[in-house]
Amino acid sequence: xxxxxxxxxxxxxxxxxxxxxxxxxxxxxxxxxxxxxxxxxxxxxxxxxxxxxxxxxxxxxxxxxxxxxxxxxxxxxxxxxxxxxxxxxxxxxxxxxxxxxxxxxxxxxxxxxxxxxxxxxxxxxxxxxxxxxxxxxxxxxxxxxxxxxxxxxxxxxxxxxxxxxxxxxxxxxxxxxxxxxxxxxxxxxxxxxxxxxxxxxxxxxxxxxxxxxxxxxxxxxxxxxxxxxxxxxxxxxxxxxxxxxxxxxxxxxxxxxxxxxxxxxxxxxxxxxxxxxxxxxxxxxxxxxxxxxxxxxxxxxxxxxxxxxxxxxxxxxxxxxxxxxxxxxxxxxxxxxxxxxxxxxxxxxxxxxxxxxxxxxxxxxxxxxxxxxxxxxxxxxxxxxxxxxxxxxxxxxxxxxxxxxxxxxxxxxxxxxxx
Amino acid sequence: xxxxxxxxxxxxxxxxxxxxxxxxxxxxxxxxxxxxxxxxxxxxxxxxxxxxxxxxxxxxxxxxxxxxxxxxxxxxxxxxxxxxxxxxxxxxxxxxxxxxxxxxxxxxxxxxxx
Numbered sequence: 368x369x370x371x372x373x374x375x376x377x378x379x380x381x382x383x384x385x386x387x388x389x390x391x392x393x394x395x396x397x398x399x400x401x402x403x404x405x406x407x408x409x410x411x412x413x414x415x416x417x418x419x420x421x422x423x424x425x426x427x428x429x430x431x432x433x434x435x436x437x438x439x440x441x442x443x444x445x446x447x448x449x450x451x452x453x454x455x456x457x458x459x460x461x462x463x464x465x466x467x468x469x470x471x472x473x474x475x476x477x478x479x480x481x482x483x484x485x486x487x488x489x490x491x492x493x494x495x496x497x498x499x500x501x502x503x504x505x506x507x508x509x510x511x512x513x514x515x516x517x518x519x520x521x522x523x524x525x526x527x528x529x530x531x532x533x534x535x536x537x538x539x540x541x542x543x544x545x546x547x548x549x550x551x552x553x554x555x556x557x558x559x560x561x562x563x564x565x566x567x568x569x570x571x572x573x574x575x576x577x578x579x580x581x582x583x584x585x586x587x588x589x590x591x592x593x594x595x596x597x598x599x600x601x602x603x604x605x606x607x608x609x610x611x612x613x614x615x616x617x618x619x620x621x622x623x624x625x626x627x628x629x630x631x632x633x634x635x636x637x638x639x640x641x642x643x644x645x646x647x648x649x650x651x652x653x654x655x656x657x658x659x660x661x662x663x664x665x666x667x668x669x670x671x672x673x674x675x676x677x678x679x680x681x682x683x684x685x686x687x688x689x690x691x692x693x694x695x696x697x698x699x700x701x702x703x704x705x706x707x708x709x710x711x712x713x714x715x716x717x718x719x720x721x722x723x724x725x726x727x728x729x730x731x732x733x734x735x736x737x738x739x740x741x742x743x744x745x746x747x748x749x750x751x752x753x754x755x756x757x758x759x760x761x762x763x764x765x766x767x768x769x770x771x772x773x774x775x776x777x778x779x780x781x782x783x784x785x786x
Numbered sequence: 787x788x789x790x791x792x793x794x795x796x797x798x799x800x801x802x803x804x805x806x807x808x809x810x811x812x813x814x815x816x817x818x819x820x821x822x823x824x825x826x827x828x829x830x831x832x833x834x835x836x837x838x839x840x841x842x843x844x845x846x847x848x849x850x851x852x853x854x855x856x857x858x859x860x861x862x863x864x865x866x867x868x869x870x871x872x873x874x875x876x877x878x879x880x881x882x883x884x885x886x887x888x889x890x891x892x893x894x895x896x897x898x899x900x
Contacts, residue, residue, distance in 0.1 A: 388837075388865065391814060394862045395833065398815040401858050422834035430838035435845055 381437060390433055396421055400463075413691050423530070423684040457600070463566060494628035495666075496568025498714055502663040502675050503631065504534070504682060507708025514659040515540065521689060521707070525665065528685050531678035531711070532667030536562040537644065538631065539662050545640060546612040547599035554595070556613075556640040557630050562589075563641070566668050567628075574607035574622030577643050581621075585645035589618035593626045595639040618642060631664055658693050666714065678711035685709070792887060799831065801837050801882065804875040807849060813862035814840060837854065848874050 396417045403413035418424070495501060504525070506516030516634040517525070522537045529535065538559040544551055557563075561579030570578065572593055581588050589611055591600075600606050608615045630638030669678060686707035695705045788865060793866040813834060821831055843849045848871035856862040867875070 392837070394813065394856070394860055395815045395837075397860055398813070398858060398862070399833070401860075420833055422832055424834065427834035428836055428864070431841045434838045434841040688801065776819045 375434055423681040425680040425684040429680055454748050493570055494625040500669045501714035501781040502669055502711040503714055504680055505710045505712050507746050513665040516659045517663045517665050518655055518658045520658050522663050522665055525685055531670055531681045533670040534562055534566040535667035536560055536566040537663040538563055543614045544738050556639045558642050558644045559643045569628050571622040572625045582643040582645050584685040586619045588625055589616045590622045590627055590641040592624050592639045596623050675711050675713050682709035683710055801878050803839055804871055807865050807867050808875055811864045811866035813856055813864050
């Protein structure tokens with residue numbers, strides 16, 4: 368009875384904290400908006416500007432929780448009660464326990480073997496420096512998380528506002544025809560901004576890579592992959608400085624990418640060439656200023672001390688501010704406009720195309736929670752706070768980073784073209 | 787992290803908040819404006835970064851809070867200094883002044899004085 372009272376008290380305390388925090392931040396924004404209205408802005412403009420000036424609301428909320436000790440409290444409460452309840456349930460049904468343990472063991476073994484194989488085959492000696500510090504920005508589109516759904520103006524706003532990434536870059540996928548001495552063929556290319564190679568810490572195998580100056584001057588320059596250099600140019604050591612025709616337009620080859628660097632997609636969708644983003648329009652790469660033309664793949668190197676979760680919270684907040692300022696088109700499957708729903712995802716996970724892995728992991732988690740849940744309602748009668756929190760979290764943008772991974776992910780950089 | 791974001795020396799944001807609140811109870815936005823007034827606009831605290839610092843000071847028992855109505859007739863959470871907060875402000879102000887004196891004297895040392 369005392370434990371039940373403690374749980375209820377803890378839940379009540381947390382709910383009150385969240386309510387007051389929300390109200391306090393709203394009051395801050397309203398006060399700032401009042402000042403801006405006095406300076407001559409309309410109420411709508413003033414509120415929008417006040418929200419932007421406040422910064423990443425969800426990230427600051429999380430910091431407030433940490434500062435108040437509730438971040439730790441939540442973890443300890445959830446973990447210890449899950450553990451206790453699962454233990455009680457398992458000891459009450461030994462046959463079920465044996466079956467559950469066996470199925471989990473088989474599931475985990477298969478997953479581990481698959482993960483090890485994929486990791487061994489696809490990520491051996493990958494050329495990106497500290498690739499675990501690279502995160503890709505995914506966008507929610509009609510219920511799916513997609514890679515490559517950010518418009519040029521949104522990217523500029525994101526780049527200006529964000530603090531989670533030490534360096535952030537955008538690229539667009541295109542499919543040009545490349546003429547080499549032996550043949551002309553269509554292949555996958557990436558039009559990149561000046562920060563692309565620097566963000567990934569990639570160094571050229573030969574020559575140099577695309578930099579800020581190339582993008583600023585819209586130079587017709589080209590970097591080719593090591594495999595293309597070997598297969599189509601016979602590993603010619605004097606290739607730097609030669610001209611290659613891309614969709615009929617001459618580009619100067621300035622460098623060869625290092626071995627094992629093939630862009631942001633996985634092996635089967637490897638990029639073979641890179642050109643400056645600004646040199647792209649005549650090759651089918653859009654630079655549309657329209658916010659409803661989401662065509663950029665955005666990725667960045669996490670700043671020191673920043674995590675994927677923190678970056679997700681910040682992205683969700685920036686996306687929510689942009690949703691207010693520049694609403695997206697209506698969602699045919701729901702009422703009202705679609706939110707940007709930006710989520711950061713580590714590059715390693717994003718590239719693997721490992722929906723199955725994530726779903727298996729989610730199922731394992733679900734099973735564990737279900738084991739605890741059944742007992743929680745049956746024996747103690749306590750509210751299933753942990754599971755309920757997950758359900759609530761799915762409607763909160765800041766929590767998407769944690770919850771949305773179980774949803775389908777489109778790994779096509781050019782997903783919007785298929786529409 | 788908040789201090790890094792605002793470009794203020796580590797630890798000084800807390801001191802500025804304590805000083806601002808010592809001049810009269812204020813809500814979050816009021817504290818921000820008071821800090822800007824006190825520093826002549828030289829130091830700009832990023833708005834959102836203020837709140838983690840306020841919650842930390844509240845948790846340490848240096849600030850007390852109560853809900854009230856602001857001059858704009860809006861419901862707001864007001865912060866005021868506790869006895870422990872006043873004591874901490876005094877200690878940190880003394881420490882800061884002492885450090886400024888030491889650094890000032892060190893940086894103004896002439897060759898003949900060494």
